[in-house]
Amino acid sequence: MTAPRLLRSCLLAALSAVLIASAAVAPARAEPADARAVTFSDTFDGPVGGGVDSSKWQIETGDNVNNHERQFYTPGTDNAALDGQGHLVITARRENPNNYQCWYGRCEYTSARLNTAGKFTAQYGHVEARMKVPRGQGMWPAFWMLGNDLGQVGWPDSGEIDIMENVGYEPSTVHGTIHGPGYFGSGGIGAAYSLPNGQAFADGYHTFAVDWAPDSITWSVDGNVYQRRTPADLGGRAWVFNKPFFLIMNLAVGGYWPGDPDGSTVFPQQLVVDHVSVTTSDSPTGTAIRGLAGKCVDVAGASSANGAPVQLYDCNGTGAQRWTVGSDGTIRALGKCLDVTGNGTADGSTVQLWDCTGGPNQRWIVTGARDIVNPQADKCLDVTGNNSANGTRLQIWTCSGGANQKWTVG
Template identity: 40%
Template sequence: MKNIYKLSFLMLFSLAALYSCQEDDQEFGEVVAPTNLTLDATVLNTSAEFPNGDGGGLVSFTASADDVITFEYRFDDGTSSTITSGEITHPFTRTGTNTYNVTVIAKGTGGASSSTTKEVTVFTSFDDPVSKMGLTGANQAYLDGTEGPYAGVEGDSIPTKVWRIADAMPGHLSLGPAESTEPIWYSAAPFEKEGGCFYDDRISFALNLDGDIIFEHDNNGQTFFNTNYLNVGGGTNGTGDECFDFDTSGEKSVSLAAANSIFPEDATTGTQMIISDGGFMSYYLGTNNGYEILEITDDYLYIRTISGANPAEAWYLKLTAEGDSPFETEFPGDSEEEAAWSQEFEGSSLDTSIWNYEIGNGDNGWGNGEAQYYTDQNTEVSNGTLKINAIAEPTNGYNYSSARITTQDNFEFQYGRIEVRAKLPSAGGTWPAIWMLGSTFDTEGWPNCGEIDIMEHVGNELGEVLGTLHFPGNSGGDAVSQGTNVENVATEFHKYTMEWTEDHIVFLVDGEVYHEFTNMAGTPFVDHEFFLILNVAMGGTLGGTIDPAFTQDTMEIDYVRVYQ
């Protein structure tokens, strides 16, 4: 009886399992393998002299099939790519004339697939030591063998450079069309992706003892996925970019190859990186691992890659070397004697050959609904500092008096480092500012002239300091702005600094960078001089509600120095 019971149980279990499988198949849908799969390959840039290509190593592939959903290309140089269109251009990077096997897998419904393999022979002579040095931190002597691995240096002396997303830069992640350089459809604002895992990513490039580039990705076990690839991390596609637990640790190899670029020569290096074994740079966009290097310096990397999910889209990433800022400039000197221009406020009165008083309340509170009336009586120079006093007192029909002074027409400059050492007011409703306007203000108006707010602070948000840029298309509430917290902002002096070059604008407090901006043609920050403004406003759009108990508060300035 026991054996009969066991047999009956097994029969029932088998029937249940069979029924369960049939149910699963019905739910899964029809399984259809792609048919009529073909693969064509064309070596690019061939000639009678160079039948296998001119050395760029580029080959164009076209796959087609019936009932296909995606094509997965597998190249025997260790790279792969999954696409929907079937068309791809791949750079082969092994120097010399080599024959490669390329396999394409056509995937249909239910996981069914078909595959075919093709041989291709291509000549590669590409070499870009500048990009190799920029990525890894090596120098030319290292590559030539006069130092580094070729001179017998031990492995722990191999140079390694670590990169991270340049989160403070506008456009550190951006999106545009694949077949043209414009328009840019989306551009991330500084620190827009803060709070996720994107900015925690670290990517290192090293040169091994054979002179090859080694890639390692440290993302602390979390990956920032494009919305079209959330299923790879365990989510549902199409619900927005998201971080998932997805470890990408481990070493991979990097090859440099000629980029099949749409950019003019002055807008790209003409080099692309190919990362083996599905490696990617900080933002998961599938396994299409070609990254065109648009710009590279010792501490700045600007790259572009085509979306694996949508070949019509191109994504851009800006990275900076870990521990560095791509914008920090070094203007000589950090003392009064070395400044190109300075105001030390050593006398007993304000130097009106340099400083102009602006009087009144302007148009609608200087355009901001401010509550003060500016006078020429609210400044004081004593004990080596300038004080701008905001006072609760009836003044020309307003309840508060203060001062606003400028260097317009007396001192204007373009490019350099301006540093102001100051203590700020703390009362609710105060709005002190150290800022600049373009010298074309009288002729072009605002925001066409440009505005650089070196420091803004409001007493209602004690300790938060802002650095902001206003220009056409990015002004008022749409200005490019970033803040940082400063301790003892009202009781201790701090150095508020702005460094300005043709390429970049950087904001610092006490020598620490907190906001960085890529200057560019078309902004007012590249074509004319600016003048300086110091003021303390009351209330208004940024100052907010004024403390009913307010009586008086002061912005105290130790010095203003410009280095060039």
């Protein structure tokens, strides 16, 4: 969460202890390059008033002096419960029946915060949540991640990826941000996304996501990409995002960034979560990548030779069209990698098949908007000349949103 955002010392110590203990029991889930699909999914099915799945989530408790938030995060189902219709409801209330104490005295508000520390970590993939945020001055919902080495290196060296944050005084806008050593708190690196025509995020459900690959993170809202960050954005500071992270979602009340609730704020307020998922597209057999005119990405002549052209062709299910989209950022077929010829970054640089080298010209991101992006060039996989004829060579080109740059994997 943006601002100076450390947990209060007691909470940080408790969470660090969990992380250290879990690391001692089992290794963090850093996936090898040849891993199969890794999936985390929670659709929050269960009875009205039930709690979250304790095999997936733990509930944090306490307050947060560092952000000057006003809420106390409670245990159990007091402020985080299922609604019986496939949603988790995190509720912020202006009440304190248990006489919780906060940094400023008797707490004025209660809410909830959940994380997957010690239960699930991800390293790369598509991370998303479909949510309906609350409304009102002082509300601060967030869906975010922290580096799983938090207990060893501390924050911000652990890294933080904010997938979605909203502050109540900006009802039409959400923010995506990264934090790390030398770029944290108000110095975090990010961007905002706003709905058109003054629509408010609280009026309906929206899907907030990142597509995360080695040396690249891309943010989207409802499939609309609005920023991409790579090490080139850090001015020489350390990129600390090529390692496992755990998930967090919470609803804060007040704090430095959103400001405190005022007389216009109506309570209770709710962050309603429809689903959370983390997916990668690794597959042992590969899958088709379909694009313009419903045709497939194809290796010319089914040749596995270095330099074999990659083209558009009628889908036929052969090995020349079965691609594995890996959590290591590669796209592979016939045992080799999709490669930008000559390490090119200019518009019109062709793509080919080549021995996998780990180079930046072989790294790709498949976004929620169906772009396939080479982060080094910051360009999209493109059908040359928008020509759907069999044999049309594929290239990279400045991302335009055109049909010749839209791809469906699987």
